[in-house]
Amino acid sequence: MAGKLxxxxxxxxxxxxxxxxSAGAAEDRQKASSLLKEAVVLYEKGNYDRAAELLAEAIxxxxxxxxxxxxxxxxxxxxxxxDGATNSFNTALKINPRFRTSRTGIGLVQYHKxxxxxxxxxxxxxxxxxxxxxxxxxxxxxxxxxxxxxxKSIHHxxxxxxxFKGGKR
Amino acid sequence: MRKNILLLKIIFLMLMAxxxxxxxxxxxxxxxxQAPPDFSLADINxxxxxxxxxxxxxxxxxxxxxxxxxxxxxxxxRFEEFYKKYKDKEIEIVAINANNQIISKDDVEAVKKLVKExxxxxxxxxxxxxxxxxxxDTIALPSTIIISDGKIVYELPGxxxxxxxxxxDYLMTLAGEQPRKALVQKYKPRHDAIADTNLAKGFIAKxxxxxxxxxxxxxxxxxxxxxxxxxxxxxxxxxxGKAADxxxxxxxxxxxxxxxxxxMTELGHLLITTGRNKDSIxxxxxxxxxxSYTPSxxxxxxxxxxxxxxxxxxxxxxxxxxxxxxxENIYTLRAExxxxxxxxxxxxxxxxKALEMKMKIxx
Numbered sequence: 001m002a003g004k005l006x007x008x009x010x011x012x013x014x015x016x017x018x019x020x021x022s023a024g025a026a027e028d029r030q031k032a033s034s035l036l037k038e039a040v041v042l043y044e045k046g047n048y049d050r051a052a053e054l055l056a057e058a059i060x061x062x063x064x065x066x067x068x069x070x071x072x073x074x075x076x077x078x079x080x081x082x083d084g085a086t087n088s089f090n091t092a093l094k095i096n097p098r099f100r101t102s103r104t105g106i107g108l109v110q111y112h113k114x115x116x117x118x119x120x121x122x123x124x125x126x127x128x129x130x131x132x133x134x135x136x137x138x139x140x141x142x143x144x145x146x147x148x149x150x151x152k153s154i155h156h157x158x159x160x161x162x163x164f165k166g167g168k169r
Numbered sequence: 170m171r172k173n174i175l176l177l178k179i180i181f182l183m184l185m186a187x188x189x190x191x192x193x194x195x196x197x198x199x200x201x202x203q204a205p206p207d208f209s210l211a212d213i214n215x216x217x218x219x220x221x222x223x224x225x226x227x228x229x230x231x232x233x234x235x236x237x238x239x240x241x242x243x244x245x246x247r248f249e250e251f252y253k254k255y256k257d258k259e260i261e262i263v264a265i266n267a268n269n270q271i272i273s274k275d276d277v278e279a280v281k282k283l284v285k286e287x288x289x290x291x292x293x294x295x296x297x298x299x300x301x302x303x304x305x306d307t308i309a310l311p312s313t314i315i316i317s318d319g320k321i322v323y324e325l326p327g328x329x330x331x332x333x334x335x336x337x338d339y340l341m342t343l344a345g346e347q348p349r350k351a352l353v354q355k356y357k358p359r360h361d362a363i364a365d366t367n368l369a370k371g372f373i374a375k376x377x378x379x380x381x382x383x384x385x386x387x388x389x390x391x392x393x394x395x396x397x398x399x400x401x402x403x404x405x406x407x408x409x410g411k412a413a414d415x416x417x418x419x420x421x422x423x424x425x426x427x428x429x430x431x432x433m434t435e436l437g438h439l440l441i442t443t444g445r446n447k448d449s450i451x452x453x454x455x456x457x458x459x460x461s462y463t464p465s466x467x468x469x470x471x472x473x474x475x476x477x478x479x480x481x482x483x484x485x486x487x488x489x490x491x492x493x494x495x496x497e498n499i500y501t502l503r504a505e506x507x508x509x510x511x512x513x514x515x516x517x518x519x520x521x522k523a524l525e526m527k528m529k530i531x532x
Contacts, residue, residue: 045297046271046531138524145521150513154504157520161501164527 025062032062039071048078066092066099073105082109100130108139111146119143134164200397201324202358205231205316208301210265210294213281218263218292220316227259228317228343233296233307235268236279238491240328240461244311245287251337252291258344262291265301267310270495271531272297298529299495308463309492317343323355327461327492362392366401373405381405389418396422396429403435412443430462438468446475457485463492467499474506482506497526 035058042051055072062068073088086109092102103126110119123140130136137160144153209219223229232248234241245264252262268276272295284293296302305314308326313336315323322343325336338348339355369384385405388398399422406415419436422429433456440449453469456462470485486503489496504519524530 044271044529044531046273134524134528138521138528138530141517141521141524145517150517153517154508154513154520157517157524160524161520161527164524 028062029065032058032065032068035061036065036068036071039075043071043075043078048075051075052079064095066095066102069095070099070102070105073102077105077108077112080112082113085109098129100126100132101135103129104136104139107136107143111139111143116143116147132163134160137163200358200363201321201355202360202363203321204319205314205321206301206304208265208296208304210296210301212292212294213277213284218294220263223261223263224319225259226261227345228261228315228322228340230260230262230340231305231314231316232262232264232311233267233302233305233313234264234311235266236276236283237268238310241311242283242287244313244328244333245283245289247333247337248291249287249289251340255340255344255346256291258346260340260344264289264291264293265296266293267296267299267302267307267495270299270526270529302495307493308496309461315340315343322357326463329460332460356394358395358397359392362388362395362398365391366395366398369401369405373401373408378405378409393425396426396432400431400435403439407439407442412439415439416443428459430456430459430465433459434462434465434468437465437472441468441472441475446472450476457488461492463489463496464498466492467496467502471502471506474503474509479506479510495526497523500526 035054039051039054039058042048042054052072052075055068055075058065058068059072069088069092073085073092076082076085076088086106089102089105089109092099093106103122107119107123107126110116110122120140120143123136123143126136127133127140137156141153141156141160144150144156205220207220209217209221212218220229220231230248232244234244236242248262248264252260266272266276266280268279277295280293280295283289305312311328313323313325314321315336323336323339325332338350341348365384365388369381369388372378372381372384382402382405385398385402388395389402392398399418403415403418403422406412406418416436416439419432419439422432423436426432433452437449437453437456440446440452449472450469453465453472456465457469459465466485466489470482470489473479473485474482483503483506486499486506489499493499500519500523504516504523507513507516507519
């Protein structure tokens with residue numbers, strides 16, 4: 001009888017603990033999500049320093065949220081912090097290996113560092129993973145434009161225009 | 170029963186209204202008779218000014234402008250002269266700056282400098298991100314819209330010499346003054362024709378084309394001068410591959426208003442797509458000479474380019490860009506012309522710009 005009570009009590013305690021834990025996690029995700037929204041607005045306005053600060057704060061609240069690392073990657077890319085951007089994109093990919101925009105981000109870092117061959121390979125791979133490929137086509141267009149292959153560049157920019165729908169990048 | 174149907178129709182129209190604003194004809198500014206979208210934008214001192222806060226004024230003049238546009242400066246100067254005389258008559262002017270997709274510190278400085286130089290006293294606000302510019306379907310800089318009693322009562326793209334003074338006369342009458350010359354009664358489209366056209370546009374957006382035809386035909390019947398209904402009907406025919414019907418309806422519109430630039434441009438565009446390039450050049454040359462309707466310039470440029478007149482084509486694309494550098498169509502069409510002329514590098518650059526614009530990529 002006592003044993004049964006102990007088991008019931010333990011189960012109840014576990015339930016309360018997991019409920020309060022998931023409530024805390026939901027709160028953290030909510031905080032991170034609202035900081036992400038703010039950071040995106042700042043990013044679009046060109047205020048990259050403040051956007052990066054907000055994203056760092058959001059990551060403290062919820063480090064397992066791949067969108068935060070991805071957005072930080074793009075923000076650091078704008079700040080020309082290529083190593084920082086690569087780390088952020090890789091972290092996003094570690095959390096979710098199929099995270100589509102981070103692979104494109106890595107390709108863009110390679111492009112900016114002048115590694116056109118590497119960028120081409122990464123972006124071609126990203127293109128196969130991506131159901132919303134406009135940004136990847138854009139990045140591939142940049143790579144081919146810089147390498148003087150205008151025909152391929154035109155093809156990818158046009159594909160970007162064709163596939164860009166509803167703001168999906 | 171009839172009351173209920175009317176009520177349902179009103180509710181449907183109310184639900185459709187914001188949607189219709191977003192899907193408004195990309196080749197025309199918002200039309201006279203439509204409700205203007207609200208905006209709230211920061212002025213040079215950081216204070217927000219909204220359209221709603223000015224709703225008690227007799228009229229609000231909204232001017233889209235940029236420091237790099239010579240005609241914008243002339244427009245601001247002309248409006249300041251008017252404002253000094255008539256601001257006490259409950260006429261407000263709000264000049265919305267559209268210098269760039271993203272307003273930079275340099276843009277703010279350029280605006281402040283110009284405001285000081287021209288001694289502008291009406292509010293100047295910044296449209297960072299060009300959201301309001303796009304909401305109003307602006308096609309040229311400068312562009313002016315007059316709002317009175319919650320409706321758009323006048324719209325003027327560009328700064329045509331005669332048109333601008335006619336607009337000033339119209340504003341004088343709103344201020345309760347005598348105009349300098351007798352005003353020609355300005356055409357106002359019938360409300361039910363506008364409502365039917367908006368309903369049809371809603372159906373077109375949902376690809377329910379069969380449902381759209383009766384509303385557009387009714388709109389044309391109810392108000393034979395309402396050109397937007399003809400243009401939308403022609404576009405619908407085009408979507409369904411009925412080019413001959415589209416051409417007929419546009420030609421019918423031109424019998425009602427022979428010099429309507431939007432209709433002429435749509436016809437010119439249709440003639441290009443059906444391979445009658447020489448005919449399109451004739452129509453579009455006339456349309457582009459009439460006023461600052463940006464699409465007439467870039468379709469004319471495109472037709473010239475397809476006809477091998479590259480020099481004239483590029484000059485007209487430049488003209489279109491000087492009126493509205495935020496129109497991605499200009500870049501895609503010019504890119505096509507470059508491609509036809511084997512100018513691959515230039516074509517790639519223009520396609521890139523068009524995509525950057527579409528995706529709002531900031532460099």
